Structure formats: structure tokens, C-alpha cells
Amino acid sequence: xxxxxxxxxxxxxxxxxxxxxxxxxxxxxxxxxxxxxxxxxxxxxxxxxxxxxxxxxxxxxxxxxxxxxxxxxxxxxxxxxxxxxxxxxxxxxxxxxxxxxxxxxxxxxxxxxxxxxxxxxxxxxxxxxxxxxxxxxxxxxxxxxxxxxxxxxxxxxxxxxxxxxxxxxxxxxxxxxxxxxxxxxxxxxxxxxxxxxxxxxxxxxxxxxxxxxxxxxxxxxxxxxxxxxxxxxxxxxxxxxxxxxxxxxxxxxxx
Amino acid sequence: xxxxxxxxxxxxxxxxxxxxxxxxxxxxxxxxxxxxxxxxxxxxxxxxxxxxxxxxxxxxxxxxxxxxxxxxxxxxxxxxxxxxxxxxxxxxxxxxxxxxxxxxxxxxxxxxxxxxxxxxxxxxxxxxxxxxxxxxxxxxxxxxxxxxxxxxxxxxxxxxxxxxxxxxxxxxxxxxxxxxxxxxxxxxxxxxxxxxxxxxxxxxxxxxxxxxxxxxxxxxxxxxxxxxxxxxxxxxxxxxxxxxxxxxxxxxxxxxxxxxxxxxxxxxxxxxxxxxxxxxxxxxxxxxxxxxxxxxxxxxxxxxxxxxxxxxxxxxxxxxxxxxxxxxxxxxxxxxxxxxxxxxxxxxxxxxxxxxxxxxxxxxxxxxxxxxxxxxxxxxxxxxxxxxxxxxxxxxxxxxxxxxxxxxxxxxxxxxxxxxxxxxxxxxx
Ligand code: SF4
Numbered sequence: 001x002x003x004x005x006x007x008x009x010x011x012x013x014x015x016x017x018x019x020x021x022x023x024x025x026x027x028x029x030x031x032x033x034x035x036x037x038x039x040x041x042x043x044x045x046x047x048x049x050x051x052x053x054x055x056x057x058x059x060x061x062x063x064x065x066x067x068x069x070x071x072x073x074x075x076x077x078x079x080x081x082x083x084x085x086x087x088x089x090x091x092x093x094x095x096x097x098x099x100x101x102x103x104x105x106x107x108x109x110x111x112x113x114x115x116x117x118x119x120x121x122x123x124x125x126x127x128x129x130x131x132x133x134x135x136x137x138x139x140x141x142x143x144x145x146x147x148x149x150x151x152x153x154x155x156x157x158x159x160x161x162x163x164x165x166x167x168x169x170x171x172x173x174x175x176x177x178x179x180x181x182x183x184x185x186x187x188x189x190x191x192x193x194x195x196x197x198x199x200x201x202x203x204x205x206x207x208x209x210x211x212x213x214x215x216x217x218x219x220x221x222x223x224x225x226x227x228x229x230x231x232x233x234x235x236x237x238x239x240x241x242x243x244x245x246x247x248x249x250x251x252x253x254x255x
Numbered sequence: 256x257x258x259x260x261x262x263x264x265x266x267x268x269x270x271x272x273x274x275x276x277x278x279x280x281x282x283x284x285x286x287x288x289x290x291x292x293x294x295x296x297x298x299x300x301x302x303x304x305x306x307x308x309x310x311x312x313x314x315x316x317x318x319x320x321x322x323x324x325x326x327x328x329x330x331x332x333x334x335x336x337x338x339x340x341x342x343x344x345x346x347x348x349x350x351x352x353x354x355x356x357x358x359x360x361x362x363x364x365x366x367x368x369x370x371x372x373x374x375x376x377x378x379x380x381x382x383x384x385x386x387x388x389x390x391x392x393x394x395x396x397x398x399x400x401x402x403x404x405x406x407x408x409x410x411x412x413x414x415x416x417x418x419x420x421x422x423x424x425x426x427x428x429x430x431x432x433x434x435x436x437x438x439x440x441x442x443x444x445x446x447x448x449x450x451x452x453x454x455x456x457x458x459x460x461x462x463x464x465x466x467x468x469x470x471x472x473x474x475x476x477x478x479x480x481x482x483x484x485x486x487x488x489x490x491x492x493x494x495x496x497x498x499x500x501x502x503x504x505x506x507x508x509x510x511x512x513x514x515x516x517x518x519x520x521x522x523x524x525x526x527x528x529x530x531x532x533x534x535x536x537x538x539x540x541x542x543x544x545x546x547x548x549x550x551x552x553x554x555x556x557x558x559x560x561x562x563x564x565x566x567x568x569x570x571x572x573x574x575x576x577x578x579x580x581x582x583x584x585x586x587x588x589x590x591x592x593x594x595x596x597x598x599x600x601x602x603x604x605x606x607x608x609x610x611x612x613x614x615x616x617x618x619x620x621x622x623x624x625x626x627x628x629x630x631x632x633x634x635x636x637x638x639x640x641x642x643x644x645x646x647x648x649x650x651x652x653x654x655x656x657x658x659x660x661x662x663x664x665x666x667x668x669x670x671x672x673x674x675x676x677x678x679x680x681x682x683x684x
Binding site for chain 1: 462466476520565576
């Protein structure tokens with residue numbers, strides 16, 4: 001089944017829409033799907049032109065395509081456990097929150113908290129991701145716990161904060177403090193970043209660009225050779241953050 | 256008439272030892288207050304009546320009209336924002352939270368541009384704090400990090416730290432060591448025993464280095480960290496570890512510099528580390544006189560201290576998403592009620608522009624920068640002068656602000672209750 005949701009013009013287009021109901025399993029049973037526009041509850045058809053093609057007997061056979069002015073739509077794919085969502089343009093905050101399986105493809109940019117505390121599945125953002133990509137909720141001690149989150153462009157500050165498990169791969173640059181409070185998992189940064197992995201207690205962060213303002217509390221631990229994009233790279237290895245327990249690994253490209 | 260033990264409702268110190276002389280419903284002298292207090296009490300030029308924007312000018316309107324119009328604006332909105340709250344008493348703040356819930360709005364206080372990051376850090380790792388009385392009576396080491404109390408909290412040093420003798424500290428000036436960490440020299444750094452001059456944005460690294468030293472991992476600290484020499488970092492760590500009782504106070508220099516809440520978290524974790532060696536506490540230097548109160552009131556009603564979104568009927572909190580600056584920058588809200596604060600003066604330009612585009616109502620005694628962006632302004636009594644109410648000092652101690660005389664203005668709480676009643680009635684019908 002292919003569900004196409006094309007946004008309608010709205011009187012107040014900057015008011016965010018909260019749409020955690022846009023997940024494949026909800027379109028299987030012809031549920032009365034509703035979303036919120038600011039403080040008003042709306043029917044899905046008030047916000048989107050809806051086209052449904054083909055049948056499906058399980059959520060993994062459902063593909064949702066979002067088109068139009070989708071940059072202010074929040075929580076798409078929250079708690080998703082099967083199927084596929086394709087966003088033709090940008091997507092709002094919290095896309096793929098807590099998702100456990102399935103696939104989200106974003107052709108444009110993603111706003112903050114992309115894949116917040118995701119447990120499994122795949123998110124691929126072809127543009128840039130804003131702050132807190134693959135991070136946790138405020139005060140939560142565990143961020144992303146599984147799955148794969150890939151951003152082909154750049155990501156903002158606090159990427160993969162509290163990363164516990166799974167893999168976050170930013171092909172471009174990251175902002176400030178990527179991998180801060182990291183406890184496990186793998187964070188790969190293809191470009192540059194600032195102050196990586198402050199207070200990390202576990203996991204591995206690989207940086208193939210420059211690590212600016214590298215924190216003084218990481219202990220040099222030899223070198224390692226790593227394969228990246230088909231090339232062999234010589235990496236400086238560090239253990240840290242010794243301001244905390246210091247059991248994480250940071251690899252920074254040397255050559 | 257001279258009134259003693261008056262509470263100064265200006266900064267978070269909430270000094271409660273002022274002597275104020277009042278004649279004919281005007282304050283004519285202030286004793287014991289700092290310059291800021293004198294200005295607050297003596298230069299109190301109020302807006303005389305509610306005003307509504309009328310073309311390029313203003314038109315006087317009655318309180319009833321202003322209240323009716325405010326209720327209508329809030330009822331019409333799909334994403335109303337209720338911002339401010341730090342310059343009014345707890346009872347009014349409480350009505351504000353109920354109003355936000357009723358209209359499905361976002362309510363936020365000035366923590367969003369001051370110590371919001373401190374609260375976020377406290378939510379992550381807790382708060383080893385204490386009252387200012389404890390500091391005054393016990394602390395032999397004081398650290399001011401990213402704070403300049405001589406300018407911002409002028410009586411903090413004389414009432415609680417450097418110049419205040421305490422029960423266990425007989426000669427404070429001689430017996431207390433003062434450490435100041437800042438990116439520039441200030442009047443406060445000039446009287447410090449140790450001044451850590453940190454490169455801009457280098458606080459996080461300096462705090463991490465101190466943590467590593469206190470943990471006994473100082474061997475890997477390079478010769479300089481964020482502009483501070485290794486020797487000085489070791490010296491400061493030693494002063495702190497040898498203290499009988501240490502107190503860190505931090506200001507916006509730490510909360511609003513790169514890393515924000517992670518800086519505070521690092522400072523809290525340094526405090527926790529120091530507590531393996533001695534007794535150490537950490538406290539924010541809160542700015543507005545009742546900003547701490549707004550966090551208390553919001554938390555006891557909603558579970559969250561600021562940036563609370565009631566759009567879905569339940570309280571949702573996510574700084575960065577539900578904070579006023581972010582909401583205004585993204586142009587999300589379609590109406591705004593500003594109470595007891597001045598976002599026009601403190602927010603980025605894009606936020607001010609959005610406030611000017613949407614219906615903005617301000618409840619405030621004075622004409623300020625926000626007046627120029629507002630559609631409607633309702634003047635009210637000033638808590639601590641002609642209104643009374645509960646406030647929380649920067650260390651969380653509640654203090655009752657007194658009313659010095661009965662004036663002609665209604666207070667914030669009365670205005671908000673009337674707006675609430677109108678909105679409720681309209682919703683019911
Ligand atoms: S330090 Fe603050 S509370 Fe005390 S008198 Fe001055 S302005 Fe008022």
C-alpha cells in the first residue's frame with residue numbers, strides 16, 4: 001500500500017503540526033487518523049490531500065510518502081515498528097522518535113531530535129540534520145539504543161548525545177559536542193566537529209575530519225588503521241573522558 | 256513613615272533589610288539598598304492607564320476593555336505564548352499557569368534566557384546546593400564562575416560572602432579565599448585571590464581539567480587549558496580540596512557560553528568530585544528577583560520549571576522546542592501575553608519582529624522596549640511597593656514581599672484572574 005500525503009495550504013503555515021499518528025501501522029486499519037495544529041485537533045484530511053494506492057495486510061507493506069510543506073510537521077514516524085516513510089522535502093522535529101523498526105528516508109533536511117531515542121530500524125537523511133540528532137530526551141540518561149541513523153549532509157550540536165547503542169553516521173560536519181555523555185554505540189563523523197565526546201563513558205567515536213578544541217581530558221592511546229569510504233586511514237586513538245570514567249574511545253584521522 | 260525590613264524586589268538576592276520612607280504614596284528615601292534598589296524604589300514612573308495601539312499612536316482604554324480584549328486575543332489563538340513571570344509574585348504566576356492550560360498555550364519564564372541551562376543540568380545530575388545562610392556562616396572558599404556580583408548582585412558579597420562575617424568565619428575578608436573565573440577582568444575579579452582568565456568558550460575544558468585533577472588524573476593536563484596555566488589549575492584545585500566548606504556561584508557567563516547546560520553539568524560534577532575530599536556546594540546567581548519563584552510555581556503545578564507547552568492538553572517540556580526564543584524565532588506563535596518582563600529588550604531582533612507582527616499584550620507597570628512592540632498594555636501595581644506576594648530568593652528560600660502603601664493600581668494577580676474568568680466563561684459557553 002502506498003499512502004501519499006500532500007500538504008494543503010494553511011492560513012497559519014508556521015504553526016507546527018504534531019503528527020505522531022503518521023506511522024505505517026495506523027494506515028493499515030483505516031483508523032480515524034488525527035493530528036494537532038497548534039492547540040487544535042484536526043482530521044488528517046484537513047491538513048493533507050490523501051491518496052491511497054494498493055492493498056496491504058501488514059504494516060511492513062505500507063509506504064507513506066509525505067510531500068509539500070512538510071518542514072513544520074513534527075513526530076512523523078514516532079514509535080514506528082514497520083514499513084517505510086519517505087519525506088520528499090524537509091521534515092520537522094522528532095522524526096522517528098523511539099522507532100523500533102522500519103525505514104525513514106528524508107530527501108531534504110531534518111529538524112532537531114531526528115531519531116530521538118530510536119531503538120531500531122533505519123533513518124537516512126539526505127540533507128542536513130539540526131541539533132540533537134540521535135540524542136535523548138531532556139534529563140534522559142540513555143539516548144539512541146539501536147538501529148542506524150545516517151545523515152548525508154551536516155548535523156548540528158549535541159549529535160548522538162547519550163548514545164548507548166546502534167550507529168550514527170554523519171557524512172559531513174557536526175557542530176559542538178557531538179557524542180557528549182556517550183555511553184556506547186558508534187558515532188562516525190566524516191567531516192569536522194568541535195569538542196567531541198565530552199564526559200563520554202563508553203562507545204567509539206570516529207572523526208575523519210578535524211576535531212577542533214579537542215578536550216584536554218583524553219589520553220593518547222597509540223594509533224589504529226580504519227577503513228572509511230574505501231580508503232585506509234591512520235587514526236590517532238584516545239581513551240577518555242578521564243574527567244569521568246574514561247572508558248570511551250575516540251579515533252581522529254591523522255594523515 | 257519609615258518602614259523597616261523591606262524586601263528589595265530587584266535581583267535574586269531579595270535583600271530583606273531595607274529601610275524605606277514613604278510619604279503620600281511615594282517612596283522618598285531608601286536605606287541599606289544598593290544603587291539598583293535605590294533606582295527601583297525612587298524612580299518609579301508608571302504608565303497611568305491601559306493603552307491600546309491606535310494607528311501610529313496610543314489610545315487610553317479602561318481596565319475592563321483591556322481585559323476583555325486580552326481574553327479575546329487568547330481565545331482566538333492557535334498557539335498562544337505566555338512569557339515573562341519573573342518580575343511578579345508567585346500567586347500571579349500560579350494564575351498564569353492555569354490560564355496557559357485553559358487556552359492550550361505555551362508558558363515560559365525568563366529562565367529561558369538566563370538559568371534555563373542550569374535547570375537542565377540539574378535535571379541530569381542533581382543539585383548539591385545550600386542556602387546563602389550556610390555559605391555566610393561556613394564557607395572559607397568562594398568561587399564565582401562567569402558571574403560578576405559587584406555589578407549584577409551588588410550586595411551578594413557584603414551579605415553572604417567576601418565581606419560578611421559568619422558564625423564560623425570571624426573575619427570574612429581575611430579568612431575566605433575568593434576565586435573568580437571569567438573571560439575578562441571585572442570588578443569582582445579585581446578582589447579575587449585567584450583569577451582564572453579563561454578563553455572565550457573555554458569554560459567546559461577548564462572545568463573538565465579541574466575534574467581530572469581532583470580525580471587524581473592530572474598527569475595528562477597540558478601546559479595550558481583554555482588560556483589557564485596548568486600550575487594555576489593545580490593551585491585552584493588544591494585550594495578547593497583543602498577548603499573546609501566551599502561554595503561555587505555561577506552566572507550567565509557559564510550558562511550562556513558555548514556548551515550551555517553541559518558547562519553547568521561539568522561544574523556540578525566538579526562539585527560532586529570535590530565532595531569526595533571536603534564539603535562543596537554550587538548555586539546559580541539568579542537574576543530577576545522572583546525567577547526562582549517562577550520555576551518553583553511552574554514545577555509544582557506542571558512538573559516542569561519553564562517552557563511548558565499545553566497545546567495537547569497535557570504539559571510537555573522541551574527547551575529548544577518549547578522555549579520562547581525558539582518559538583518566536585520560528586514565527587510559530589500567533590498571540591503573546593507578556594507579564595512582568597521585557598522581551599523587547601532582551602530577545603534577538605527576529606523575536607522582537609515577530610512580537611510586533613502578532614497581537615502582543617503586555618501586563619507591566621512601566622513603559623519599556625516591549626511596549627513599542629505591543630498592541631495593548633495594562634499597567635499594574637509593583638510587587639514590593641504597592642503589591643505584596645511570595646517570592647523565592649536565589650537559594651530557594653521563600654520570602655514575602657511587602658506592600659508599602661495602597662495605591663490605585665490593581666496587581667498582576669487580579670488582572671490575570673479576571674482574564675482567566677473571561678476565558679473560562681467563553682469556553683463554557
Ligand atoms: S543586591 Fe539585589 S536585592 Fe539586594 S538591594 Fe541590591 S538589587 Fe536589591
